[in-house]
Amino acid sequence: MSLTIKITNVGRDVHLSLEGVLDENCQLPEFPEVIQGELEICLEKLTMINSLGCRKWAHWIRAQAKTKGGVSLVKCSPAIMNQINILAGFLPEYARVDSFYVPYYCEGCGYEDRVLLTRGHEFDTTGLISFAEEVPCPGCKAIMAMEVLRERYFKFLARKGA
Numbered sequence: 001m002s003l004t005i006k007i008t009n010v011g012r013d014v015h016l017s018l019e020g021v022l023d024e025n026c027q028l029p030e031f032p033e034v035i036q037g038e039l040e041i042c043l044e045k046l047t048m049i050n051s052l053g054c055r056k057w058a059h060w061i062r063a064q065a066k067t068k069g070g071v072s073l074v075k076c077s078p079a080i081m082n083q084i085n086i087l088a089g090f091l092p093e094y095a096r097v098d099s100f101y102v103p104y105y106c107e108g109c110g111y112e113d114r115v116l117l118t119r120g121h122e123f124d125t126t127g128l129i130s131f132a133e134e135v136p137c138p139g140c141k142a143i144m145a146m147e148v149l150r151e152r153y154f155k156f157l158a159r160k161g162a
């Protein structure tokens, strides 16, 4: 597995998508000019990050501080949410999470699902607004619970400017 990078220009904004594994072999993109709009980073398909990948990311995200319109992380996968919550510096103050996935697991049949929480709907700068900690399993109709610990997974919401 390696890292697949997609870059799309949307007006003055740049949309970046990272898919796969973020490790010591990955090459994060360098932008020749300062981005005049927003840098939106989609992390929906980022499946794994190792410690050297974390270091690369932390260095790279610091270089994006000059982006005029700010840095927005969208559709954050559980892999990236775990790092955001554990590592100071993984998400600098000028970057914010605009949407992220919460994983659910059904003990009845083993079905796994994830639900997207979006800024302004399920959470905002004051913290969580509302979301379902349990959802019905589409397979066996049992109750699916979150696969993560609430107090750990939503920790990033407590930081300043989150």
Ligand SMILES: [Zn+2]
Pocket (backbone or CB within 6 Å): 106, 107, 108, 109, 110, 111, 137, 138, 139, 140, 141, 142
């Ligand atoms: Zn089930």
